[in-house]
Amino acid sequence: MFNETLLGASSPVLPIDCLKLNKEASGGTRLRLVSPGTTIVLQGTRRDATVRIVEGCICLFQQLADGRRQILDVLGAGRLFGNALADTARYRAAALTFTHLETIDINVERESIEDELRLMLHRSHAHAILLGRKTAAEKVATALIDLAQQFARIASEQSDSTTFTLYLTRADLADWLGLTLETVSRCLNSFKRGGLIAFKHPEIITIADEDALRLLAAGQPSLGRRPTAYSQVISQP
Amino acid sequence: MFNETLLGASSPVLPIDCLKLNKEASGGTRLRLVSPGTTIVLQGTRRDATVRIVEGCICLFQQLADGRRQILDVLGAGRLFGNALADTARYRAAALTFTHLETIDINVERESIEDELRLMLHRSHAHAILLGRKTAAEKVATALIDLAQQFARIASEQSDSTTFTLYLTRADLADWLGLTLETVSRCLNSFKRGGLIAFKHPEIITIADEDALRLLAAGQPSLGRRPTAYSQVISQP
DNA sequence: CGCAGTCTTGAATCTCCTCAAAAGGCGTGG
DNA sequence: CCACGCCTTTTGAGGAGATTCAAGACTGCG
Structure with a gap:
């Protein structure tokens, strides 16, 4: 069974496999070490429960009722995750290796959050054509x-x-x-x-x-199979 | 072949199949009628080239080199589309029926744009599990x-x-x-x-x-096939 | 009325999945 | 140090779901 890591300013609870460090640089943001296999749960619906991955790897996933699982994205160092980006109740995150997280201030990092949101959407769209075609x-x-x-x-x-x-x-x-x-x-x-x-x-x-x-x-014609095009091919502008 | 509709404050060019109307309500926003089959091209890389669908239906899509196509989302009345949401050079939009568009002011509608961005991401994630599983x-x-x-x-x-x-x-x-x-x-x-x-x-x-x-x-166990679960099923928290 | 486009339906094929078993890696403990 | 169990990975054989190919039906339109 997956361990669960609670993150969020409202919760002082930390599981055994999490290390809490204090970092003097960048204004005393906290650093947390998450072990592989741990499901990360951001506490509550607070808008400020948002973290940056300092090092390691995390995946976001969803599941159907019968257990079929779809990993939505794989996040490495620098990527953000949390309620400021999307309602974390809608999907879950799991660490795939030992991972360092640092909480971020959503007021200070407003710009980064919006950039990350656009990155997530772009990656999700790129993944759609992968999954579908x-x-x-x-x-x-x-x-x-x-x-x-x-x-x-x-x-x-x-x-x-x-x-x-x-x-x-x-x-x-x-x-x-x-x-x-x-x-x-x-x-x-x-x-x-x-x-x-x-x-x-x-x-x-x-x-x-x-x-x-x-x-x-890229789905190069020569290497893959022949195309499944149901609409006229539109040349790039 | 698809027609192309140019939209954006920088372009006064309007194709034959587009009607340009002036609307006194809501501060003189322009209304444009787009015929089905028309590919909508938002002019340039301007951040303010963004529209709201007043009525009709538009789809966003991407294509691989050999023509395989993936529709990313289908947008109805109320949905937004444009550079304020995502770089429109990365994918294209096509009207699926006669569609009314109105340009919006990205400064006034800042809130709506961020909401739309989150909605897009949420829908894209929901679509990922559909396509994949x-x-x-x-x-x-x-x-x-x-x-x-x-x-x-x-x-x-x-x-x-x-x-x-x-x-x-x-x-x-x-x-x-x-x-x-x-x-x-x-x-x-x-x-x-x-x-x-x-x-x-x-x-x-x-x-x-x-x-x-x-x-x-929803992929109910009784109706569909048996699951393809490669990781332990995680009960909902 | 005939044409063009979309939709429906059938039969054969193929990619990917399912089921199964064996191989490889790694930590524990004798 | 090696044996053992556990887990992941690899590989094979067979099967199922979706695709491909093909033909016919329906609809709207000039």
């Missing part, structure tokens, strides 16, 4: 490109290969991409055999051929 | 409930049946729900045979059994 391979390719950008290690910049930690399990990826865990695994290993990516441990991924992956992710 | 029948049921709410005719409130105009074609519905036009047609006719809905003309739909439709839309 991309093939399994295209979905996985898109996810890899996205996660590589968000979680790339600043390690050796040798050649053009990027390595990143895949905080999501195959099951998480499946619930993000609208697939099954087996299909995700098959795609990843097919990419591996094709030389698009490389991995030894299933959670440390190296992008070997980013160009090819990007073409696949 | 619902079956074809559940998708179509969800769409019908949604459209009935947004486009219900205020006609005879007899019994509990709602009738509405389906401005979307089967192809539009398919591109909204991540299905094919044939699957949408099959679902609608299956609902018709099952007594959930009724229609004589394919674009005038009556919701006959709203409760059953809502259960289906």
